[in-house]
Amino acid sequence: MKVVVDGYGGDNAPEAVVEGVIMALNEYPDIDIVLTGDEDKLKSLVNGRDGGRIEYVHTTEVITNEESPTEAIKHKKESSLVKGLDRLKADDECIGFVSAGSTGAVLTGSIMRVGRIRGITRPAICPILPTIKGGNVLLIDCGANADCKAPMLVQFAVMGTAYAKAVLGITTPRVALLSNGTEDKKGNELNKEAFPLLKECESINFLGNMEGRELISGDYDVVVSDGFSGNVSLKTCEGTAVGILKLLKGAILNGGLRAKLGYLLLKPVFKNIKKTMDFNEGGGAALLGIAKPIIKSHGASKAKSICCSIGQVRDMHLKNIIESIKSGLPQTVNL
């Protein structure tokens, strides 16, 4: 089985991508890689370290964050992203795709060149977040769909459940709907319409409404949201976490000798917390709803993130996530 990797996606491409691929080849002996990009450049970076397990697909164009995703996918047919997705679609041996490129382009490209799972209205972005209990939580959708209809939220719940089973190894993921209160009747019009549909959906373990304050509590495994509020919640969480650690650092630097000494003693504790709350530690965000597994790795991905993302694709394939999503979709929910 082969994982297709966009060799020229992300801020640190192609160097970090190549290093991540080498790491993944060492970690997963059962996979090969299809790597897209400038073949000569990639080969010189790999420098024979792949034992012949990388196949190169030469491409001459790169899609940037600044371009309109739709225009870029339409016109840059020779890009590392489009040629990678085309190969994924055409080749049954290719099990999935990893890119650290523009989120919009990966999303649009995946829909246009690979296609959706039958029954899925709109694919969704699903990152893995850390929780304060040391585990993880999935948040779906985080930005692919700013405006949603109620049945889409049910589809998100089904996809999130399948993904939690595949990559977090949770047998019965606890699903909650992100809302403005915990009571059943809370919510905006969208949520109020989605709530009974989620209750009825037999393939998920729906526990009801939750508030933003519980996002990283560890009390839920899958948090379902429209893409707008999900994005607001995700970024508020990241911003607050980073902000508080920054505040702490500033206070220590201004706190004189006593504070600095205290910091030295607490250094292992801080390091641990920083690691626990690292939003990129768990690899990339899944793009769920596409006919094959797609992981969008963070734009600033280093080798380790790329390697993790390849591992996620492998997990999703081995756990049959696409079939799991298909069979979980309620027959009665149509848009």
Added chain:
Amino acid sequence: MKVVVDGYGGDNAPEAVVEGVIMALNEYPDIDIVLTGDEDKLKSLVNGRDGGRIEYVHTTEVITNEESPTEAIKHKKESSLVKGLDRLKADDECIGFVSAGSTGAVLTGSIMRVGRIRGITRPAICPILPTIKGGNVLLIDCGANADCKAPMLVQFAVMGTAYAKAVLGITTPRVALLSNGTEDKKGNELNKEAFPLLKECESINFLGNMEGRELISGDYDVVVSDGFSGNVSLKTCEGTAVGILKLLKGAILNGGLRAKLGYLLLKPVFKNIKKTMDFNEGGGAALLGIAKPIIKSHGASKAKSICCSIGQVRDMHLKNIIESIKSGLPQTVNL
């Protein structure tokens, strides 16, 4: 000038409310208090410490968090909340109202018994949040209106601007729209429609879209949002802040002697940060859009929060916030 205070609102009423009132009487020599609730009980708690500056309005009912706000306001005419609001409306000497009771009941009661400012479609809840720069930011709306129309967001921006001038003392508050990206074209349908209206509104200093990660950055003074996303963002921020401090505490407790020693040395730093990030330090949340200043103090309010809330009402009155909102409303925005 008199501030009406709901003597029986909140988890710690009437004791904490009475203590807060006494604090406020000491802090603001220019105000008197109208206090609602069981007169005998309140008088015995005050115990002559008011110098005759408290007027008691005897009431026999209390509205709880468990009741439907609309039903409660309709039927509990003898409640400390309803009689307080009625007095506020009827008496020109009363400049505003403070309650730590049910948010829904205070909101519904204020609309039904006091009424809106002419031109305001729906009042909004506006808390004052701490920022990591040590200042404050206003978030409007935080839950009064789960579903909004675009012109309402402009009204929120105008009200938030007037409030930032009145209580934060900022001459030209920086206003941003909470969205799923910083670019002008980002947003859901609501935000995309509101964006140009905010740009056109001459009475505000609109800087464009912002992401959840900037909520407490200190780069903006007024963050405008529909009540659903605003609530999600506020609670995600609170939950993350509390969660990280909890994580830190747990790690220190499990970190052995070294960590505990480090903690002792850093104690003043932690205390400072906890104070900086205290979401209740700044008093209650304003209910903007009502014809007179209303502050909803936190349900768990202690004396100090009640005192702060009374101070907020006083500031709002002295800075003429109602006139400031009226004159800031664009003539062209109608629903």
